Amino acid sequence: MLPVIAQVALDLPVPRLFDYLAPTLTAADVGRRVCVPFGRKELLGIVLAVGHKSDHPVARLKPISQVLDDAPILPAEVLKLLQFCSDYYHHPLGATVLSALPTALRKPQPYTLKTTSAWQLTESGQRAEIPARAHGQRALFTLLADGAVHPAASLAAASASYRSTLKHWLELGWVSLLSTIAPLNNNAVVADIAPVLNPEQASAVEKISAATGQFQPFLLHGVTGSGKTEVYLHLVQAALAQGGQVLVLVPEINLTPQLTGVFRARFPDVEIATLNSGMNDGDRLQHWLAASAGRARIVLGTRLAVFTPLPQLALIIIDEEHDSSFYQQDGLRYAARDVAIIRAQQRNIPIMLGSATPALETWHNAQTGRYQRLSLTQRAISAATLPSIRLVDLRTQKCDAGISPALSAAIQQRLDLQQQSLIFINRRGYAPTLVCRACGWNAGCPRCSVRLVVHLRDKQLRCHHCGYAQRVPHACPDCGNVDISPTGVGTQRLEEKLQQQFPTARVLRIDRDSTRRKDSWATMQQQIRAGEVDILIGTQLLAKGHDFPNLTLVGVIDADSALYSPDFRASERLFSQLMQVSGRAGRAQHTGEVLIQTEFIDHPLYRALQKHDYIGYAKTLLNERRSASFPPYIHQAVLRAEAEYVQDALAFLSEAKAQASDNEHISLFDPTPAALTRKANVERALLLVQSPNRRVLQGFLQEWISRVYKMKANKLRWHLDVDPWEI
């Protein structure tokens, strides 16, 4: 009789599986959680195959120590997707598989679910006699006397010591305890009625619905306010009507109670699972299991939700598909949008990507016909028109603390009209730093190769990359000169300036500092909506998704820095960001105005922006990308190395480069220090590989990386980044 051997995935940084004796398992146990002995401890593993062969001496195999749960936790379909990710992103299969599980399922033990308990009087309990003086107990008994099932929460009011009383009664056999798994959505909502779609929206819904049951990616290209969400809701409705589950992926910042509320209100009778990294382990598990059991029919989640088992999955929707938060930047480095496409392909279902400013890769796919493009050109609220965009020439306007007279006048005008203004700062490459006018010294992070940012409020210099902080010095540490002052415009300095200029205006600054407290951002949103704020100052956070009806002016302080960026995606991102922030102006009854301060008023980016012309600018950028051989006309991968000294990282990469086999269709560049060389006391370098052919690149990487794994890398960490978002 041949021994039964299971191949088990373990969360280890080695690209292979481990075999164990598993006499009780069969092929039906693939995807199951098991505990296995590994070295001197127990690890959690997932069974990936059950057979009779092993590449390891069978006599030295250890048996699985425990088979967990009553059924496999990952279905074959998800395992296949994970296998693809492991191959494509060249990440160890075990680590890839385990990363798809919520943390609560990664522990080598059975899981426990949160339950709500309810109590009921038993037959003998009905006849119980409670001492007359035990008031608390009598009150509790009175509540239970009707013989019905009472949730623990409703009994709490009867007696302060209800818990111990019930426990005692349970021992006496007077009451019985019923535990039920808590439902996901227990808050009542007011149902919302679906509005009538405009012809463009209706046609989009119709086309996507027609693709039910077949793989077809769609790009829903629609300006802010054109009603993409309504299209999503109608598609969800249609998919649910046919008994399907829908996966809706949204950027990190968009997964708010507000969005969840929209879905709950439209589908009040449907269980909705939400999945994002901010949830606690217990809730995550609860929602994940509800989705995986097919009970939760709608799954609203961030990138990590792309791997959730969904037995009835019928449609995938990705909102704001160009958003950078769909890229996982550590561990398994994947692009959730691309993984979702593969998932839709494997499952043969339609997938819809929605955006006002699609990623150029996506746009290119729509141009070549791989994706079907659907456009929404009208703003759904017919009275609202697109904001007018005005460029302020910084070469002719003299600025005070970054604010031009033109912008200043525009703000005053809004104040007079009792409307709101938003001053937007493009934080990338724009923050106040400390400079000595005498010797040129500037405050740098001792651990990273970046300048420290001045935070006047708490008199600190802070590193925005590693979090280092120190007090602002009174004099230059190099030459002793006391004339050291912040340069550039930060949100705090801007806030002070605006407050000086408009003393009666109510100014609110919104950035990571001011929204750090858990619910302060929600509170601020309410304040803004209630009209308790006149001028808003903000960064990225404000650009996204929120609709403030009384906001009619958006001022962009300095956008130009992205135009000098060495990153070839910087202008794509700037355009998309400015389009988004422009969408903040005038969404309700008032027409909005956007003022952009720039030194390059003729730059094609700003010209296109003025015309709200994504299509034209995408064409320009794609032409540039084609002639410069950048993505999407080339496929890239980056080997990154981190060490104490950049030389060691560079040496490792040089050795790796030497290991590569020659291939005429592959370009291997020279190792180079990363743009931000030093970060949190590690120095980083990278090696870029590219090829016009994705398959060729994949074939090359597979062979190359297997050799890199064999290289000795002491005190050095390395990883491969396929289709990097940033180099």
Place this chain on the structure above:
DNA sequence: ATGCCTGCAGCG
């Protein structure tokens, strides 16, 4: 990743 084994510097 983590823990164990081996090898050589430092000590007496």
Place this chain on the structure above:
DNA sequence: GCTGCAGGCATG
């Protein structure tokens, strides 16, 4: 010769 830490290596 013994202890201690670094680097190499196996973990099934």
